[in-house]
Amino acid sequence: MIIPENFIVLMNLPVGVFAVDEMLIIKFWNRQLELWTGLSRQDAVGRSITGILPHLDDEVFVERLNDSIFRNIPQVFTSRLGISIISEELSSFRPMEQRTSIVPYQSGGEDERYALIVVEDISDLKKEVEAYRKMKDRAIMALNEQLAAEKEVFEANEEANLYLDVMSHDLNNYNNVILGYASLLENSDEETTQKYAKGIVLAAERSFQIIQSVSAVRNLKTKESVPAVISLDNAVMEGIGHYSHVDISYTETGAKVRADNLLQDVFANIFGNSIRTGGMDVRIAVSVEDKGDKYIIHVDDDGPGLPSEEKKSLIFCFSEDEGAEYKLKSTGLSLYIVCKLLKRYGTSPVMGKSSLKGKNKGLRLSFSLEKA
Amino acid sequence: MSVEITEEDIDAFRELINIGIGRSAGMLNKITRSHVTLSIPDVRVLPVDRFDEIFSCDYDDDFATVSLDYSGSFSGRTAIVFPQDSAAKLAMAVTGEVEGSPELDGLKVEVLKEVGNILVSGVMGSISNVLKSTLSYSIPVYYESEPKILIRDCQNFKEEYVIIGRADFSIKDLEISGNIVMILGVGSLEHLLSCVRQA
Numbered sequence: 246m247i248i249p250e251n252f253i254v255l256m257n258l259p260v261g262v263f264a265v266d267e268m269l270i271i272k273f274w275n276r277q278l279e280l281w282t283g284l285s286r287q288d289a290v291g292r293s294i295t296g297i298l299p300h301l302d303d304e305v306f307v308e309r310l311n312d313s314i315f316r317n318i319p320q321v322f323t324s325r326l327g328i329s330i331i332s333e334e335l336s337s338f339r340p341m342e343q344r345t346s347i348v349p350y351q352s353g354g355e356d357e358r359y360a361l362i363v364v365e366d367i368s369d370l371k372k373e374v375e376a377y378r379k380m381k382d383r384a385i386m387a388l389n390e391q392l393a394a395e396k397e398v399f400e401a402n403e404e405a406n407l408y409l410d411v412m413s414h415d416l417n418n419y420n421n422v423i424l425g426y427a428s429l430l431e432n433s434d435e436e437t438t439q440k441y442a443k444g445i446v447l448a449a450e451r452s453f454q455i456i457q458s459v460s461a462v463r464n465l466k467t468k469e470s471v472p473a474v475i476s477l478d479n480a481v482m483e484g485i486g487h488y489s490h491v492d493i494s495y496t497e498t499g500a501k502v503r504a505d506n507l508l509q510d511v512f513a514n515i516f517g518n519s520i521r522t523g524g525m526d527v528r529i530a531v532s533v534e535d536k537g538d539k540y541i542i543h544v545d546d547d548g549p550g551l552p553s554e555e556k557k558s559l560i561f562c563f564s565e566d567e568g569a570e571y572k573l574k575s576t577g578l579s580l581y582i583v584c585k586l587l588k589r590y591g592t593s594p595v596m597g598k599s600s601l602k603g604k605n606k607g608l609r610l611s612f613s614l615e616k617a
Numbered sequence: 618m619s620v621e622i623t624e625e626d627i628d629a630f631r632e633l634i635n636i637g638i639g640r641s642a643g644m645l646n647k648i649t650r651s652h653v654t655l656s657i658p659d660v661r662v663l664p665v666d667r668f669d670e671i672f673s674c675d676y677d678d679d680f681a682t683v684s685l686d687y688s689g690s691f692s693g694r695t696a697i698v699f700p701q702d703s704a705a706k707l708a709m710a711v712t713g714e715v716e717g718s719p720e721l722d723g724l725k726v727e728v729l730k731e732v733g734n735i736l737v738s739g740v741m742g743s744i745s746n747v748l749k750s751t752l753s754y755s756i757p758v759y760y761e762s763e764p765k766i767l768i769r770d771c772q773n774f775k776e777e778y779v780i781i782g783r784a785d786f787s788i789k790d791l792e793i794s795g796n797i798v799m800i801l802g803v804g805s806l807e808h809l810l811s812c813v814r815q816a
Contacts, residue, residue: 309738317751317752319754319756321730322731323731325728326648326728327648344727
């Protein structure tokens with residue numbers, strides 16, 4: 246038995262390798278094939294390929310084998326399309342999923358032509374593909390569940406927005422009716438009736454303002470703040486315009502700040518908070534301090550200030566700490582909205598001593614805004 | 618350097634490719650035990666820099682490609698390129714598996730590699746008969762990518778021209794379309810033309 250010397254290196258490869266010459270006589274048979282087929286090298290070498298592997302006496306296989314030997318064109322086979330080099334009967338282990346490559350090989354010039362036949366067991370590879378597929382299917386299922394959940398949330402949100410729109414619209418209709426009747430009462434000759442009428446007007450205006458601010462906060466979730474040049478005077482005056490019967494003083498400064506068109510809601514809500522705590526007779530003063538590249542805006546009132554529980558909540562509310570949730574219940578809607586809006590401008594309100602003197606100590610809320 | 622190619626040359630190329638894939642169709646008939654027809658209705662020869670014109674159309678997906686490099690008196694790369702839907706149909710037709718079956722995923726690459734190898738071997742066998750010389754070939758490789766990768770990855774030769782033949786298959790009532798792409802190294806088109814004109 247003469248094994249061409251160059252093939253010896255292929256002896257211990259972990260794939261099956263054998264070589265045939267132009268007459269399709271086996272010239273080399275490696276150890277892996279011995280293991281797989283139970284046929285020793287001595288049994289195989291020197292015999293015709295179809296002699297020991299009769300199932301390979303197949304027109305297509307022989308044609309492709311010859312293409313490799315005589316035309317030098319390598320060939321690849323998969324056992325799934327019919328050609329299994331190691332047939333099921335021959336395999337000493339188990340049915341094998343096989344990939345076969347036929348590579349032309351020449352030795353000693355043109356005279357010695359061989360085809361090297363390399364057989365790989367890809368059964369494990371197939372299992373890996375199946376495992377990958379299962380994993381992919383699970384991932385797709387999880388993704389679909391997530392998309393369905395997101396859709397549900399989106400629809401619930403849309404529904405909530407619809408309710409909010411309808412509710413706001415209906416409440417504003419009733420507020421208009423209240424304001425209409427209250428205006429009639431304001432023309433009364435009786436001082437007490439006029440006073441009560443003012444109270445009703447104020448409550449309705451506050452109700453209008455809350456509805457408007459809730460809509461504004463809802464929009465915050467969907468719209469990015471695009472900083473623009475905003476007239477501070479206009480924003481303060483718009484805020485004052487929401488409360489026709491409250492004593493709010495402000496001296497125009499001509500200041501321009503970087504904010505957006507929701508800045509007026511900041512003022513409207515701070516004023517609303519003063520009215521909530523101080524009643525309709527509360528006095529409010531807005532002042533502006535020039536601090537170089539920014540303005541500090543102070544809103545002072547002469548109300549009773551905030552109860553200690555609210556103050557504590559407000560400190561958390563103003564905190565930059567991610568873990569400090571706004572205490573909506575404790576601070577009331579107005580200050581919650583103020584916090585949310587100012588956060589968009591990169592600032593937050595701080596409490597201080599009011600400049601307005603009266604029977605109460607009052608409350609000062611200050612915040613800074615960048616100059617434009 | 619530009620090469621003048623006549624209608625007769627194009628006809629001769631189409632004939633050569635048809636002979637090659639005709640032989641491949643015969644093999645596929647036997648493997649699949651069903652009637653397979655293959656035809657090359659259209660062949661174009663283009664400078665490599667116009668390759669994108671052919672594939673820049675409607676396809677978003679990567680293409681399934683089997684390619685084989687060769688060298689000798691004639692050098693280049695021959696590939697069979699399938700759009701993904703055609704590749705999937707071909708794999709289904711050959712294996713008898715249905716779309717979405719777990720088996721098909723595992724089989725697709727191996728099957729396309731073998732079918733691609735048979736087709737490319739057929740074409741190259743036909744070409745080497747005309748060239749009357751034996752070439753050295755690489756092992757066929759399968760990949761899924763944009764067709765321009767076929768050109769970009771040529772490192773063993775300097776590409777110059779490309780011959781593209783649209784290949785229409787019919788297997789088990791399925792109509793499948795692909796492209797035979799031959800990327801030719803410098804001087805290879807002239808060599809092929811000279812052999813074809815003498816034949």
